[in-house]
Amino acid sequence: MLDFDFRDLESITMPKFFILTLFLFAFSNPILAQSVDAAAQTVKIALAQEPPQLNNMTATDQVSIFVLGHVMEGLTRYDRRGNLAPGVAERWALTEDSATFWLRKDAKWSNGDPVTAHDFVFAWRNVVDPKTASQYAFILYPVKNAEAINQGNKPLTDLGIEAIDDFTLQITLERPTGYFLKLTAFVTTFPVQEKFYRATGSAYAADSKDILYNGAFRISDWVHSASLKMEKNPNYWNSEAISLEVIDAEYITADTRARLNLFIDDKIAYTQLDGETYKDALNNQFRIKKFVTGSVYFLEYNYRPERITHNKKLRQAIQAVFDADEFVNKVLQTPGNLPGASLFPSWIMGVNKPFRQEYPAVVTRPDLAKAKQLLQEAKAELGLEAIPPLILLVSDSPTATKQAEYMQGMLKTKLDLDLKIDVQTFKQRLAKMTNGDFDIVGAGWGPDFDDIMTFGDLFASWNLNNRGRYNNPEYDRLVRKAMNSNDPEVRMAAMAGLQTIVHEDAIILPMYEQGVIYLQHPKIKGMRRTVVGSDPDFTYARIVP
Amino acid sequence: MLKYTLGRILSGLVTIWFIATATFLAMHAVPGDPLMNEKATTPEIRENLARKYGLDKPIVEQYVIYLGNMVQGDFGISFTQQNRKVNDIIQDHFPVSAALGILAITFAALGGILWGALTALYRNQLPDIIIMFLVILGISVPSFVFAALGQLLLVNINQWFNISFLPVAGWGTFAHMIVPSLVLGLGTMALLTRLMRSSMLEIVNEDFIRTARAKGLSPSRIFFQHQLRNAILPVVTVLGPQIAAITTGGFVVELVFAIPGLGRYFVQAVQQLDYTVIMGTTVFYGAFLVFMVILVDIIYGFIDPRVRLK
């Protein structure tokens, strides 16, 4: 509620201290509830927001995926070392155009029913059903006819998934998909029991009792916007491997400083820090950890012909003057971020090693003279005396504005280019992005699945997320080539070609690969950070005394 | 009186209808697609979502359907929270905000009246000057600074004494409410302090006070029976709408203290263009506000019988 009368203006007056003293003994809480308990194997955490979508077929946000990853399980899962391991499926066989999964017989829903192949058929059909309107339906596009069904051109029953019997699942693929197995560990592909789903009517996943669980944990208590408690699921087939009894998200707040305060007070055992709060954490002598989230942040240009950012020389001039190293070290200031160099983050795997080690990205030091030269050429090509102010569209987040201000100052001093910062609230920014109402837009991309293609097809001409409408037949050709091949060598070579295009054509200006720093209670062992899926993963965590 | 009250209620209902209509039009006029998200979706999916939420119909029809449901007390289903009814959102979170708000208002009213009266009695003397400086400090520094400082203070107290003195954040017991409600009420307290001071000073020289003094009434009796009663009118005027505003939630305080109140929904709904939640929260707040304002009008008559509203 934003009423700007007077209630937002507050003051410390005498009564504050007086009343505090008064209540000192009256309301002191004698029970010292701590963030971790080794005997009871409980851990307390805070969520950044209320999980808005606990229906795994439609969930898209991080918090929902975090919860779902703990309470549900797909055909495969990630083990404690982060390797793909059998989940509901005991074993599988993959070919160029099909996949067969044999399900384990002891996988059970939280109501005691076995998890069957039919539950997958129901869920997957539901995901691609246009009526469900799942934003992550594209995850299943490698399955035969999924895309056509999702666009309303084929009936649901045409989906390439079939339950041969209760425990055998047969998938027909649309095209060879090397990373198909990785998709089966993602929340969108988790099973849903049809009987239960129908019984909840329109209320599926609206509350903890409206979900059926088959994961290591189940939600035992969910008070909206207040707390969400997960308890070990006794019906889980692998429950002996699970040490934690309770994951208790006792607090829900997006305020990093509040979460840090809760951590200092030993009320939560894990919290992420940001540029503003890490110094306070340092003062408390905590052991700070870092982690690369897997997302890349960049400036995206508008390629619509009427926009001057359509001009390659102009984009190259900006590329030649931007110092990603300075940006990361002086502006972002938090450790863990890497200077942006490519569309592909450095953790993405290539054939045998990380892709960026196999195909290093071109990194150039900023070159002012070259940038000025390129800008002159751009002006000549555009037939302009001076470049008119460019519009940089950003969201109304403090970090986005700060980064935009840096770019504005930097381009003005170095190239005498004017940048107008167009700050827009969430939905208005999206509308402007979709309508192409910008020259440059601050954007970022996080991986949906653990394969290079999650980044690679971003600027393909058909990709709806390509909001600058970049259109390059060579780029499209390379994407198709990588898509239709199962051979890692071929795919990575294509992606390397693509990386070169991104740099030479200056499609985007890579700014940084996001790294975060966080605090973790020293008694928690085995908590896994991961770039795709449920992060952080407490499934195999344990509390040591 | 009955006829008068009925008239007020009727005019209040008309106001609520206007509020609903204006908000409905405004939110459809704001650019941005409530069904669009960071990840782009195909036109087919968007169409299906639009059908699900009834956004495929012409706007007039949507409006009529919405009003019809609203009259029956049904605000629909949230666009952003999975299958969650807006009625449930209000039912779940308003009591939280209300509990916190009532405590905050109590602090604010008691503190404001007390400090205000004090500053008036000691006009231009040290207590007056000190309190004025605190008030100025209070309104010149953004509220989240006080929320953050209040929380920091708690953390430090807990650390120094190694006890769980008061919870740092969260919700559940009375202890959770103390600091957040203080922070929430401080702004109103500052305003009431100044209002009370000014209106007390106006009263002090009124004839009836002089008469009372001449009559030999005790100073305390003059203070409570005559001065306070006559000076409290602006406080009541401000308190009415403030109760409606504070008990429907304070965004900043809820965020910092991790309180599951209604306040965050007001902000998030607009940011996300969650149509049904925008309408639900606005109409709810509007109705509450109109009710409080009418109540204040009625209370005027009790405080000061000279006040006639007709």
Next chain:
Amino acid sequence: MIPHPALQADDFTPELSTDSLEQLSRPSLSYWQDAWIRLKKNTRAIISLYLIIGLALFTILGPFLWTKDPSAQDLDQISQAPALPKTALLVSDYLPWTPPVDQGHPAEPTGYPDTLDAVTGFAIVGTPNTQSIRLTWSPVQDAGGYSIYRSESEPSGLQGLGLPLETIDAGNILGFEDRLNLKSQTYFYSIIPTDGLDEFDVVTTLKVTPVQSITMSQALERGLIDPSDAPGRSVSLAFHPFGTDYLGRDMLARLMQGARVSLFIGVVAPFIYVLFGVFYGGFAGYLGGKIDQFLMRFADFVVALPFLLFMILFKIGFGIGPGESGILPMLVALILLLWPSTARLVRGQVLKIREQGYIEAARLLGGRPSYLIARHIIPNTMGVILVTLTFAVPSAIFTEAFLSFIGMGVAPPTPSWGSMCNEGVKTMLSHPHELFFPALFISITVLAFNLLGDGLTEALDSKMRSRE
């Protein structure tokens, strides 16, 4: 019977004209003239007047005296606390450095070692300066990598290691370069050997104090040196008496520029909407009945509208282009949406006052409503009005900041006190000056208007005279 004294003719001559008796001992003063005189005698009002003049000078003359560009970024002095001018060592432009690799040492250990020795030979390469600090060490037997931490205070064992700068996952890479926001202060670098996955409990610490430095190209860009100057000499860095913000921009210059927006919005908007609210509330309260009901329900209607939504709508409606400042539209929007609280307050007072005897008397004497409201009623609600006015000042300043944040109002890099406050809040513990100064100026403004309000209340209230 007492005889009348005989009346003489001169008994009927007029008395000598004694005009002096009729003359007022003091000049006739209107209400407002009287108020003005008493205002001038009021110490609080005079103090406030000086404060307001001071603020005006700061805003208008300030930028002429302190000519720093408020949007110039000084990345060598980010979030600098107020301090005396600094000097820096001029160094050549930064060149990337490849850490040494010991080819004779395996990158990965064979198997998993149970223990690892602490790192030895932990040393600095070259001269450490604020451009970069380069570290090197000797390889550790069986190590599969190293973790490097940096702290601003001396760590005790494994406690307080500070920031995790880098995790190197090869045992034969023997160097690391730190460029992360370096200041000329003492740092403690700690290095821990790992087996490629887990850190071992042995730590080696090195104390480094880099010298403040500036590169040739940066110094040239900021006009601190001539192109003929060579590295090695010392350069005076830009002086920031109030420190700098998160992009190294001069706080003093930003405060001066920000004052224009904040004072304009903070003074003009409240003045107009309070004035409007006063007359609106005055008429509603005075006229009463149906008109009052109608007017007040309209006020409720305005209050209940979702503020954020309507602000976004206004922004579109006024056609503010991307990246443009829309101060006037913001002013209009603030006035349109914020007047009702004053109106309601004034109406409440008027309802009480209009029943007083003197109003009745004035009405009987034929006073028209507008006369009664302007002459009798509003002056008697002045106390309340002035309180709302003074509270409206910070309210408008912060609303401006909020609106600028969502892209309505002033566009970056133009600062305002409110938005500087909002930025400063986030680092209020590590860089308090970024919050302190804008908050101080807002406080001074609010103080000035509060004192003025107090002075005016006392001057305008005729009954207060008895107490002087």
